[in-house]
Amino acid sequence: xxxxxxxxxxxxxxxxxxxxxxxxxxxxxxxxxxxxxxxxxxxxxxxxxxxxxxxxxxxxxxxxxxxxxxxxxxxxxxxxxxxxxxxxxxxxxxxxxxxxxxxxxxxxxxxxxxxxxxxxxxxxxxxxxxxxxxxxxxxxxxxxxxxxxxxxxxxxxxxxxxxxxxxxxxxxxxxxxxxxxxxxxxxxxxxxxxxxxxxxxxxxxxxxxxxxxxxxxxxxxxxxxxxxxxxxxxxxxxxxx
Numbered sequence: 001x002x003x004x005x006x007x008x009x010x011x012x013x014x015x016x017x018x019x020x021x022x023x024x025x026x027x028x029x030x031x032x033x034x035x036x037x038x039x040x041x042x043x044x045x046x047x048x049x050x051x052x053x054x055x056x057x058x059x060x061x062x063x064x065x066x067x068x069x070x071x072x073x074x075x076x077x078x079x080x081x082x083x084x085x086x087x088x089x090x091x092x093x094x095x096x097x098x099x100x101x102x103x104x105x106x107x108x109x110x111x112x113x114x115x116x117x118x119x120x121x122x123x124x125x126x127x128x129x130x131x132x133x134x135x136x137x138x139x140x141x142x143x144x145x146x147x148x149x150x151x152x153x154x155x156x157x158x159x160x161x162x163x164x165x166x167x168x169x170x171x172x173x174x175x176x177x178x179x180x181x182x183x184x185x186x187x188x189x190x191x192x193x194x195x196x197x198x199x200x201x202x203x204x205x206x207x208x209x210x211x212x213x214x215x216x217x218x219x220x221x222x223x224x225x226x227x228x229x230x231x232x233x234x235x236x237x238x239x240x241x
Contacts, residue, residue: 009070010168012078013134014103015127017113019150022203023103024078026161029176034069036077044083059087063094070098074170078103081127081134082114088134095141099168102135104234105150107227111220112210123223132230135237147234152241157203160241167239177203 010033014020027035034052039062042049048057051065069075079085088094107128114121124130138145146167152160157177165172214224 008074009066009098010074010076010170011098011100012076012103013100013131014078014080014150015105015107015110015131016080016082016125017110018080018103018105019153020078020080020103023153025179026176026203027076027078029179030076030170030173032171033074033076036075038079039066039077040079040085040088041083044085059085060091063088063091067094067097081130082125084124084130089137092141095138096143098143099146100134100138100143101146101148101164101168102131102234103148103150103153104131104231104238107224107231108214111223112213113208115212115217115220116208116210121223123226126223126227128227128234129230132234135234145237147238149235149238149241152239154203154205156241163239163241 012020012023012027014023021037024035024037027033036049036051039049039051040059043057043059043062048055049062050056051062052069054065056062056065066075066077107126110128111121111126114125118125135145135147146164148160148164158174161176162172164170212220214221
């Protein structure tokens with residue numbers, strides 16, 4: 001790819017529990033796009049991931065595979081920032097030529113949801129500080145990042161997806177927002193994190209309640225206060241739907 005080429009590699013970065021799997025499930029409905037589920041996270045947790053016909057076992061090789069495959073067709077991937085993939089900061093080709101989108105959610109909501117699934121969570125796993133670091137790296141490399149808020153995605157899905165498609169130069173299709181419910185093989189190794197999406201057939205807002213929140217748990221409050229400035233910076237840069 002050269003600087004003048006239209007973006008063919010679409011990246012969606014999010015902190016965990018930010019509704020990114022619902023976004024990924026929607027993108028699976030796009031017939032013109034190959035969608036990959038958490039390839040960087042797969043390498044971090046499982047040691048390898050598949051990109052088209054290739055199996056890769058390092059984040060640097062993954063970047064090469066994504067850039068190569070996106071020269072042949074449009075590739076979308078979503079990944080979460082509870083794991084770290086520091087090699088990407090050295091890959092200006094990847095930071096500049098992929099079109100990077102950031103899906104944001106208030107850490108007040110992320111943290112209780114994450115703690116319910118992983119009681120011994122660490123502060124870095126909230127992921128918003130690392131999300132901010134990737135966003136800053138994209139800007140410094142000359143990229144043009146897009147920030148969406150997941151509240152807009154669940155409350156105004158069609159308007160938000162239209163805005164996303166316009167921002168990344170992807171044709172919008174109304175039928176993206178409907179799908180058959182069921183667990184997908186793309187996320188089978190992490191299915192317990194995606195149960196709500198597996199039973200859904202469209203984008204919707206959930207109403208879960210959690211026993212531990214930032215108002216009842218002192219440690220979770222510390223996590224929240226650490227990530228809040230990074231969230232607020234990204235929130236100021238979001239697309240206004």
